[in-house]
Amino acid sequence: MTERYVAARRALIERLQDRGIRDLNLLRIFDLVPRHEFLPEAVRHRAYEDAAVPIGFGQTASQPSLQALYMQLLELEPHERVLEIGTGSGFQTAILAHLADRVYSVERVRELSVRARASLDRLRFSNVALLVGDGTIGWSRFAPYDAILVSAAAPDIPQPLISQLTAGGRMLVPVGTRESQRLMLVRRTPGGIEQEEVIDCTFVPLLGRFGWAEEVG
Numbered sequence: 001m002t003e004r005y006v007a008a009r010r011a012l013i014e015r016l017q018d019r020g021i022r023d024l025n026l027l028r029i030f031d032l033v034p035r036h037e038f039l040p041e042a043v044r045h046r047a048y049e050d051a052a053v054p055i056g057f058g059q060t061a062s063q064p065s066l067q068a069l070y071m072q073l074l075e076l077e078p079h080e081r082v083l084e085i086g087t088g089s090g091f092q093t094a095i096l097a098h099l100a101d102r103v104y105s106v107e108r109v110r111e112l113s114v115r116a117r118a119s120l121d122r123l124r125f126s127n128v129a130l131l132v133g134d135g136t137i138g139w140s141r142f143a144p145y146d147a148i149l150v151s152a153a154a155p156d157i158p159q160p161l162i163s164q165l166t167a168g169g170r171m172l173v174p175v176g177t178r179e180s181q182r183l184m185l186v187r188r189t190p191g192g193i194e195q196e197e198v199i200d201c202t203f204v205p206l207l208g209r210f211g212w213a214e215e216v217g
């Protein structure tokens with residue numbers, strides 16, 4: 001780890017604790033994964049701020065405390081398989097790779113996926129599969145998934161993703177308008193689909209067949 005980031009990262013871990021993240025394993029993993037390695041050079045100095053950071057193509061790497069909350073809510077077990085929609089920088093993908101057995105992540109912007117792959121390879125992650133495409137239809141090839149995490153805002157819960165959950169599977173997805181959303185925790189139970197609103201949030205739009213229409217320029 002680059003020495004100059006050590007103190008900043010420590011401060012971020014303290015900030016996560018202040019924001020209610022108590023799970024020691026999760027805090028250890030945030031301490032382990034170098035967020036700066038996933039960010040473009042120009043914004044690396046902001047890697048350990050608890051803030052969303054621009055990564056190009058109009059996209060942002062999500063705020064770490066929100067990502068930690070996501071992880072806490074998903075309650076991943078080490079043997080589980082996870083689908084992530086919106087690879088973005090790949091930082092959250094790396095956190096998931098520490099918590100779960102295998103991670104499958106779909107990103108619609110090819111350049112971001114290529115960059116994320118390079119970062120994950122450099123850090124020697126070997127349990128992550130990336131796909132370039134429309135994540136609103138999920139990734140049927142490796143379904144079903146124990147958990148699905150959607151990192152972009154949807155107008156409704158994308159139906160294909162529900163059908164790619166295992167029995168007992170959990171999904172987190174921000175649902176609302178393009179401007180503001182509610183983070184929804186969806187569970188597939190023997191009795192049907194359960195939904196719970198968690199918090200208000202603001203994500204970049206999920207563009208695709210079961211998301212928002214892509215702007216026609």
Ligand code: SAH
Binds near residue numbers: 091112135152207208
């Ligand atoms: N967790 C990521 C968040 C990236 S922002 C990080 O911390 O870096 C959300 C990402 O979702 C963007 O990269 C955007 O390109 C992507 N996205 C939007 N719609 C998508 C879709 N239909 N399928 C896959 N990715 C999508």
